[in-house]
Amino acid sequence: MIRVLFAARDAAWPEWETPLRDAFADAGLDVDLARDHPADKVDYIVLAPNGPVGDFAPFTACKAVLNLWAGVEDVVHNPTLTQPLARMVDPGLTQGMVEYVTGHVLRHHLGLDAHLHGQDGQWRPDPPPLAADRRVGILGLGALGLACADMLRHLGFDVAGWSRRLHDGLPFPAFAGQDGLATLLRRSDILVLLLPLTDATRHVLNATTLAQLPMGAVVLNPGRGGLIDDAALLAALDTGQVGHATLDTFTTEPLPPDHPFWAHPGVTVTPHIASATRPVTAARTVAENIRRGEAGEPLLHLVDRKAGY
Incomplete structure (x- = not known):
């Protein structure tokens, strides 16, 4: 027994x-x-x-x-x-994360927010680029990161990844170390955070690293709230360095009602529902x-x- x-x-x-x-x-x-x-x-x-x-x-x-x-x-x-x-x-958690990440990457790639919230009578016939012309970076190449990368590549996105340790033999560019992080950030129009939270990854997105993203990049964090320096992200949103942040995890949960993320026009808050x-x-x-x-x-x-x- x-x-x-x-x-x-x-x-x-x-x-x-x-x-x-x-x-x-x-x-x-x-x-x-x-x-x-x-x-x-x-x-x-x-x-x-x-x-x-x-x-x-x-x-x-x-x-x-x-x-x-x-x-x-x-x-x-x-x-x-x-x-x-x-x-x-x-497997259920992995599939749920793939669906969440794919849905929000497509949302930002296609510019759906502008159509959902911009019904002002103005005709703007500007189609989005194809997925092959949109660069998606994934921080974290564990089971979740690799599964999301596989789906996004299947849809045609230009995917690259970063992890603390170098991964060989992947079917997409993968970087490691601080120099590799800077390289990954510079080529990420949409950045997905799927790292574990450790002393080495806490505030991996901070004022310095956020400045390495392309102007107007989108940040998607279904990983861990502590991966992001909240104050630095808000500052980057206010300058336009970050165009939008979709956040599912937070340093304090539930996210306090008076937290600036709730009211910021450049932030989408989801209540830790990316997967379970x-x-x-x-x-x-x-x-x-x-x-x-x-x-x-x-x-x-x-x-x-x-x-x-």
Whole structure:
């Protein structure tokens, strides 16, 4: 019997219980899933970082902590966490992010806002360029970034990417390091942020890097709010250096009602809806990692503690 502790807020249990039990059964796992196992008897923790477990020291028999979120910045630096930590890579979450990013890239590429909000009786027959003439930059080439890049390339966009580490063999230009970041920014008419939030990526968009974008570039952030220096972005919007920012994630959530983003004409706020972990598909990822752990196989999506993701 494998004891699995579900460590999330009470409201999450009805949503996750059946998908997890079904996924364990499909994987042939004999699992005792509960929210209240004795700490020293737990084999695996299925964790939401905002849940009830913040001290991992009592879980002396725990073989791995399996995160329910794609982001691990709220748990990875916990000094009591000595067990292996796996982040969530969920096919449902990935597909949702691809749809969000593609939709908003097309929105800005086609200039739909001008038609939706500019019904002033003026006839402006100015067609947009074709996708091949629109340069899209993607910061972050993990599972989400690569999936979005693949879809945008399929639509014909001129895609390039950047990550902290160089990726070889990709079917589009990919850059790394500070020089590579400047190169990527200079060729990004639309910039998509899909980086993890770490000490190295916090405020990756700041006054200096925003100035490296083409004048009037669009910023799309469905990644992490802390990737952007809010004050620097507002200043760039006010000068026209950034033409528009569509933001889904914020340093403080919910975004306070008095935050300048709400009222700024160059900002679209969406309430952290770009994508979400889908219990049915994510439960299969959890079950597969437990199967691997029990079989002595390498776990999927292990977090590099030093890198922070």
